[in-house]
Amino acid sequence: MYKINDLRKKVIFLCAYTIIVFSFRYFDVTCLIYRVTGIPCPGCGITRACLSALRFNFVEAFAYNPMFWSVPILLLYFIFDGNIIKSKFANKLIFSLIVFGFIVTWLLKIIDLY
Numbered sequence: 001m002y003k004i005n006d007l008r009k010k011v012i013f014l015c016a017y018t019i020i021v022f023s024f025r026y027f028d029v030t031c032l033i034y035r036v037t038g039i040p041c042p043g044c045g046i047t048r049a050c051l052s053a054l055r056f057n058f059v060e061a062f063a064y065n066p067m068f069w070s071v072p073i074l075l076l077y078f079i080f081d082g083n084i085i086k087s088k089f090a091n092k093l094i095f096s097l098i099v100f101g102f103i104v105t106w107l108l109k110i111i112d113l114y
Contacts, residue, residue: 010079021047042106046071067105070098 023029025047033041049068052061061068076084077095085091 014075014078040106040109042102043067044109065105067098067101070101073098 031041031044033039034044043065045065046068049061049064049066050071052058052064053068073084073094077091082091082095084094
C-alpha cells in the first residue's frame with residue numbers, strides 16, 4: 001500500500017483536493033460518475049452532506065449521504081497513515097466497517113430504498 005510520509009505533501013494534496021471540490025461546487029458540477037453513467041457513486045452526496053453537517057443540519061446531511069460522519073475519520077486515517085489507534089486490528093476494523101457502510105449505502109441508493 002502506498003503511503004505518503006511527508007506531512008507537507010499531505011497538506012498540499014488536501015488543499016488541492018479542497019480547491020477542486022469547491023470549484024466543482026461553485027460551478028454546480030455534480031458527480032461525474034453519475035453524470036456519465038446515470039448510476040450514483042458510493043460517495044454521491046458526501047460534499048453536500050458535509051456542508052449540511054457543518055451547518056448542524058444533520059437530518060439533511062443524512063438524507064444526502066448517511067456516511068458523512070466517516071469523512072473526519074477517513075481524514076485522520078489519511079493523515080496518520082492508517083494508524084488512528086495503536087491496535088492494527090482496530091484500525092483495519094474501523095476502515096473495513098466504513099468501506100462496508102459505503103457499499104451498503106451505495107446499494108440502497110442504487111435500488112432506491114432510502
